[in-house]
Amino acid sequence: MSGTAPHPAGSWGAGWLRAMEGAALDTARLARGRAYADPDGVRGAAGAVSAPRVGPGRVLAYVRGSRARPYRAEWRLPTLSEEEWTAFLTAVAGRPVLAAALLDGELPWDVVPVAQSAGARLLPGSEDLLPACSCPDRGHPCKHAAALGYGTGALLDADPWALLLMRGRSAEAVRAEVARLGAARTGPSAERPRTCGDGTSPRRSRGDADGSPGDGRGPRVTRLATEVFAASVRPPLPEPQPLPDVASGPGAYPELPGAPDADALAFLAADAAVRARCALSAVPVEHDGAGPRGVGEYDPLPDLSRWHDTVRLAATHPQLTGRRTLSARFAGLARSAGRDPLELARAAAAWRQGGPAGLAVLEAAWDPPAGDFDRGRSALAGLGIAMTIHRNQLTHTTRPVQLRFGGDGRWYPYRDASGPGSADRGGSGPDGRADAADWWPEGPSAADPVQALTGLGQR
Numbered sequence: 322m323s324g325t326a327p328h329p330a331g332s333w334g335a336g337w338l339r340a341m342e343g344a345a346l347d348t349a350r351l352a353r354g355r356a357y358a359d360p361d362g363v364r365g366a367a368g369a370v371s372a373p374r375v376g377p378g379r380v381l382a383y384v385r386g387s388r389a390r391p392y393r394a395e396w397r398l399p400t401l402s403e404e405e406w407t408a409f410l411t412a413v414a415g416r417p418v419l420a421a422a423l424l425d426g427e428l429p430w431d432v433v434p435v436a437q438s439a440g441a442r443l444l445p446g447s448e449d450l451l452p453a454c455s456c457p458d459r460g461h462p463c464k465h466a467a468a469l470g471y472g473t474g475a476l477l478d479a480d481p482w483a484l485l486l487m488r489g490r491s492a493e494a495v496r497a498e499v500a501r502l503g504a505a506r507t508g509p510s511a512e513r514p515r516t517c518g519d520g521t522s523p524r525r526s527r528g529d530a531d532g533s534p535g536d537g538r539g540p541r542v543t544r545l546a547t548e549v550f551a552a553s554v555r556p557p558l559p560e561p562q563p564l565p566d567v568a569s570g571p572g573a574y575p576e577l578p579g580a581p582d583a584d585a586l587a588f589l590a591a592d593a594a595v596r597a598r599c600a601l602s603a604v605p606v607e608h609d610g611a612g613p614r615g616v617g618e619y620d621p622l623p624d625l626s627r628w629h630d631t632v633r634l635a636a637t638h639p640q641l642t643g644r645r646t647l648s649a650r651f652a653g654l655a656r657s658a659g660r661d662p663l664e665l666a667r668a669a670a671a672w673r674q675g676g677p678a679g680l681a682v683l684e685a686a687w688d689p690p691a692g693d694f695d696r697g698r699s700a701l702a703g704l705g706i707a708m709t710i711h712r713n714q715l716t717h718t719t720r721p722v723q724l725r726f727g728g729d730g731r732w733y734p735y736r737d738a739s740g741p742g743s744a745d746r747g748g749s750g751p752d753g754r755a756d757a758a759d760w761w762p763e764g765p766s767a768a769d770p771v772q773a774l775t776g777l778g779q780r
Contacts, residue, residue, distance in 0.1 A: 332430075332478060333430070333444070333477040333478055333481040333484060334473075334474035334475055334476075334477045334478035335474070336433075336444040336477075337444065337445070337470075337473060337474045337477050337484070338470070338471070338474040339447075340444065340445045340446055340447045340449065340450055341396070341447075341450055341462075341467075341470040341471075341473075341474070342447075343446075343447030344447040344448070344450040344451075344452070344461075344462075345461065345462060345467070346460075346461040347460050347461065347462075350458075350460045350462060350463060350464045350467050351462075351467050353464040353467065354462070354463075354464045354465070354466070354467020354468040354469075354470065354471060355467065355468070355471050357369040357370070357384065357386075357464060357465070357467070357468035358370050358467075358468040358469070358470075358471035358472045358475075369384050369385045369386070369465075369468055370382050370383075370384050370394075370468050370469055370472040371383045371384070371385075371391065371587065371640075372587035372590070372591075373469065373472060373473060373476055374575075374576050374583040374584070374587075375476075375483045375486050375487060375575050375576065376486065376487070376575060376576030376577070376583075377400050377486065377487065377488075377489045377490075377576075378397060378398060378399065378400050378487065378489070379395055379396065379397045379398070379487065380395070380396050380469070380473050380476075380483075380487060381393065381394065381395040381396075381469070382394060382469050382472065384454075384465040384466075384468050384469060386456060386464075386465055390648075392454055392455045392456040392465045393454065393455040394452070394453070394454045394455075394456075394463075394465040394466040394468070394469040395452070395453045395454070395466070395469070396450055396451070396452055396453075396462075396466065396469060396470060396473065397450070397451045397452075397453065398445045398449045398450055398451070398487060398488075399445075399449055400487075400488055400489030401441050401488045401489050401490075405439075405440060405441035406441065406489070406490060406498075408439040408440055408441055409435070409436045409439045409441040409443075410495065410498050410499055410502055411439070411502055412435050412436070412438065412439040413432060413435060413499055413502075414499050414502035414503045414506060415506065416435065417503075419431055419432065419435065420499050420503050423495065423496055423499050424496055424499060424500060426492075426496075428481045428482055428485070443484060443485070443488060444484070452466035452467075452470070453466065454466045482495075483575075486575050491575060491577060564598065564601055564602055565598065567598075588638070588640065588650075591638060591639055591640065592634060592637070592638050595637050595638065595639065596637075599637075623677060625677075627658060628658050628660070629677065629680065631654060631655075631657070631658040631660075631665065632665065632668040632669055632671075632672050632680060633672060633676075634654065635651065635654060635655075635665050635666070635668070635669040635672075636668075636669035636670075636672035636673045637672075637673075641654070641669075651665070651666070667683065667761060667762070668680060668683060668684075670761060670762040670763070671683035671684075671733075671762040673762075674733055674762050674764075674765065674766050675727065675729065675731060675733065675766045678727050678728060678729040678731070679727070679733060679762065679766065681727065681728060682713075682725045682726075682727045682728075682733045682762075683725075683762060686711070686712040686713055686714060687712060687713050687728070688712050688713065689712075689713050689726050693726070693730055694713065694726045697715075697724075697726065697732065697769070697770040698710065698715060698770075700769075700770060700771060701715065701770055701771065701774075704771065706774070707719070708724070713725055713726040713727075714726075715770070721736055721737035721739075721758070722734065722735070722736055722737070722774065722777055723735040723736075723737070723758075723760055724770050724773055724774065727766070730768065731766040731767060731768055731773075732766060732767055732768070732769070732770045732772075732773040733762060733766045733773070734762075734763060734764040734765075734766070734767075734773045734774065734776055734777045735760040735761060735762055735763060736760070736761055736763040736764075736777060737758040737759060737760055737761075738759045738760075738761045739758055739759035763777065764776035764777045
């Protein structure tokens with residue numbers, strides 16, 4: 322997580338951290354929590370704190386610790402009463418500039434003293450915050466809750482509306498109430514502020530193109546658009562922003578009655594970020610259909626069956642990657658597709674080798690035509706590497722390795738995970754696998770069979 326630069330007169334994140342650190346009884350755990358939350362610290366680029374879930378009276382997240390399963394950390398705080406909300410929003414509605422900013426979707430720091438003067442404290446005090454965590458550490462807070470606390474400070478600098486949700490009201494509810502109170506103050510004869518469907522206020526022009534007061538719509542907007550698109554000379558488009566090294570993590574998702582599950586939203590948003598980065602990084606390659614497609618030339622956003630999309634998700638999602646990942650979430654994903662978790666883990670390993678082409682190599686044996694397959698087999702024989710052949714598969718006679726030739730013209734290395742005692746490596750069952758072997762995709766695919774074996778550490 323990363324926050325924005327603090328406001329000159331104050332910072333939402335700094336205000337939260339003052340209260341959080343004031344509530345702590347152990348500064349050593351605070352230091353460890355800060356290291357956990359630091360994206361550039363001991364936990365690597367993503368940090369240890371997953372996407373926070375923000376709801377009335379609390380913020381929570383799963384924090385990775387020393388164990389494989391993350392801990393559920395939480396900070397609780399009191400919500401504002403109805404009387405406090407009414408006093409605060411009435412005070413905001415009485416300040417047109419401040420009300421307009423809220424209706425435009427902004428939450429300036431100026432609302433803090435306004436709320437304070439109305440008897441409603443937005444930023445919590447140290448006595449308001451209560452940490453909790455599912456770990457066995459009874460610290461106040463433990464390092465996992467401390468990590469969430471520091472992560473929440475960065476979150477509030479980036480999205481201060483999350484604080485209002487913690488205090489009991491969503492951004493949409495706040496803007497709608499400010500608009501209602503503002504209209505009530507001006508009276509029925511005055512023009513009521515118009516709001517969009519999300520509660521924000523549309524931008525207004527001072528008049529239409531014909532000089533009449535207008536309402537900001539119609540002729541003026543159309544004429545300006547016509548002038549812009551009729552111009553024969555247009556400035557060049559700006560250079561695209563550089564592609565990030567990794568897909569960014571999702572922000573905070575609110576916990577509201579009737580809303581989708583926040584954990585599910587965060588999970589899907591992380592997958593969407595990975596797919597977006599994949600699509601942006603794909604280099605289009607023209608293909609005339611005369612030969613096999615090269616690696617990386619497949620559609621980064623293909624139209625997939627449910628099973629193949631499940632495999633893609635298991636292979637690429639940041640929370641699921643890793644060979645034979647059998648977490649509860651991974652197992653649930655496998656069950657949703659009617660498959661076994663180990664079967665999904667094997668398929669995900671094949672997808673990481675070559676996407677749809679790599680999965681096709683795992684799922685079906687085939688008979689390659691004369692050409693690259695035969696040349697590759699001859700190259701291995703010329704190096705003294707004895708391999709048995711079954712359709713598109715070459716299996717080493719003495720070592721637990723196998724090469725499979727894909728329809729994309731690449732060689733996919735496999736390793737036998739059944740151990741040194743497996744018998745008859747050269748034989749094949751009905752599905753094309755060796756009878757007593759447990760073949761797993763392992764190592765990168767390559768256009769050359771010797772290079773593919775080298776990726777397995779076989780010389």
